[in-house]
Amino acid sequence: xxxxxxxxxxxxxxxxxxxxxxxxxxxxxxxxxxxxxxxxxxxxxxxxxxxxxxxxxxxxxxxxxxxxxxxxxxxxxxxxxxxxxxxxxxxxxxxxxxxxxxxxxxxxxxxxxxxxxxxxxxxxxxxxxxxxxxxxxxxxxxxxxxxxxxxxxxxxxxxxxxxxxxxxxxxxxxxxxxxxxxxxxxxxxxxxxxxxxxxxxxxxxxxxxxxxxxxxxxxxxxxxxxxxxxxxxxxxxxxxxxxxxxxxxxxxxxxxxxxxxxxxxxxxxxxxxxxxxxxxxxxxxxxxxxxxxxxxxxxxxxxxxxxxxxxxxxxxxxxxxxxxxxxxxxxxxxxxxxxxxxxxxxxxxxxxxxxxxxxxxxxxxxxxxxxxxxxxxxxxxxxxxxxxxxxxxxxxxxxx
Numbered sequence: 001x002x003x004x005x006x007x008x009x010x011x012x013x014x015x016x017x018x019x020x021x022x023x024x025x026x027x028x029x030x031x032x033x034x035x036x037x038x039x040x041x042x043x044x045x046x047x048x049x050x051x052x053x054x055x056x057x058x059x060x061x062x063x064x065x066x067x068x069x070x071x072x073x074x075x076x077x078x079x080x081x082x083x084x085x086x087x088x089x090x091x092x093x094x095x096x097x098x099x100x101x102x103x104x105x106x107x108x109x110x111x112x113x114x115x116x117x118x119x120x121x122x123x124x125x126x127x128x129x130x131x132x133x134x135x136x137x138x139x140x141x142x143x144x145x146x147x148x149x150x151x152x153x154x155x156x157x158x159x160x161x162x163x164x165x166x167x168x169x170x171x172x173x174x175x176x177x178x179x180x181x182x183x184x185x186x187x188x189x190x191x192x193x194x195x196x197x198x199x200x201x202x203x204x205x206x207x208x209x210x211x212x213x214x215x216x217x218x219x220x221x222x223x224x225x226x227x228x229x230x231x232x233x234x235x236x237x238x239x240x241x242x243x244x245x246x247x248x249x250x251x252x253x254x255x256x257x258x259x260x261x262x263x264x265x266x267x268x269x270x271x272x273x274x275x276x277x278x279x280x281x282x283x284x285x286x287x288x289x290x291x292x293x294x295x296x297x298x299x300x301x302x303x304x305x306x307x308x309x310x311x312x313x314x315x316x317x318x319x320x321x322x323x324x325x326x327x328x329x330x331x332x333x334x335x336x337x338x339x340x341x342x343x344x345x346x347x348x349x350x351x352x353x354x355x356x357x358x359x360x361x362x363x364x365x366x367x368x369x370x371x372x373x374x375x376x377x378x379x380x381x382x383x384x385x386x387x388x389x390x391x392x393x394x395x396x397x398x399x400x
Contacts, residue, residue, distance in 0.1 A: 154205030
């Protein structure tokens, strides 16, 4: 039964079977997001036409500074009291080491029962006072610096982020309505700051709008993101280099996890342990997905990329790669961030091709398979051609 055969295994197995026969075209022929994006178009659609095929999925390009200002305004309007100052002392209870309060410059004490550390890389509370420890992942993700600068648009606002490999890292290009955000993430062992800035400037598509600024970081995570009566969020909890733009997501998921596990005055250790277990799982699975981008490269022109390909990767990532290479199977664990299609796109995109496909994909004849794939491509082409231009969508729905 063709209908049954089409419903029992993921789509990519049918495409892989066709590919093995020299047919099927490019995997991205079957991505409505890709086909709309490369046409500089955008549309919100739950389904493709009247079919059962999933429609577009999108994210937002935010100006992080403006977004933070907006959230601050909402919080203060809801009654949050904001006090600015530099912390000069963290006071702890003698009996159990819990944080009693902090003292700001000018001898201004702020006491509390529960503290959220959002002090950035320094982790003034979670690390400075409570010594949570930091797990350094530089041996897998050695990029430790970034240089960023805005520029003017070179052409129409593209409906996608671009990430371009450079000799010792990669460069981002993120379009906003009023400017384009650019940055070069790199490994300081392989390239100097001056050279990294020159690479960034040489690959801008519009006029430079501000002088480049430099950032330093160490990819990794706090060994415990919740200690005693303190939870760390944002950079204080850890940092994953921005190849998949996960920083804001990790803040949001951390907040959601905290709301779900919000403590009473007992601060039950079992609750704290579960928060830390879930946080670690999320960080490690995102880490593995980012490592995959580096490890699966085929470049021979750069020591940086050769090292990334030859390095040993975490066991969970290696198991995922081995399973896909041999069987074409991908399984998403629990609520990890990246879905099966995300893993598929990176692995196929970097030419990791399974040696076998799911046996159920063989239930279709060659003619049935060609008709099935052809119908999908036709539906996607029609949807992409009918979507409005990205600039027109912005003008009609969300003009700045």
